[in-house]
Amino acid sequence: MAKEAEGKGKIYEKILRALKAGEEKGGDRRGKQSASIIVVKKEQKSEKEFDPLNVGKYIDIRVDDHKEPLKELERILNLWIATFVEEEMVNVKDYEDIISSALAKLGYKSLKEWIEINNFEGKYTGDRIGKSVLNVLISQAESLK
DSSP states (O other): OHHHHTSSSOHHHHHHHHHHHHHHTTOOTTOOOOEEEEEEOOOOOOSSSSOTTSSSEEEEEEEOSOSSHHHHHHHHHHHHHHHHSOOOEEEGGGGHHHHHHHHHHHTOSOHHHHHHHTTOGGGBOSSEEEHHHHHHHHHHHHTTO
């Protein structure tokens, strides 16, 4: 766990990797039921009226009473990243086949429809999409296998 926590990456990525490493080594002898990641930071002034990254807690995500809490925690963390973390935008056309296939599996008529239902408008311009949002779309489609 310590090796993963001291590794490279964002703090929430290191915490998740450390939790997974602990689970791989046997985890809690009482079994698995819940998992959480809480990251607190010093408050800073923001120009935005409401800045979710500037409220004292950077991340506060928890999963309670779940058969696979770490997998669920990772899924929720990925949604949080896709919603709040600024990232590289990629061209939709470069991933057209993957996007079309995923949307068909999920039963959506258009990428815009999926974007709006999942509240990812801030990471979609019509011709560009956030990498993590694209990954969420692909993961949702793959989970239906």
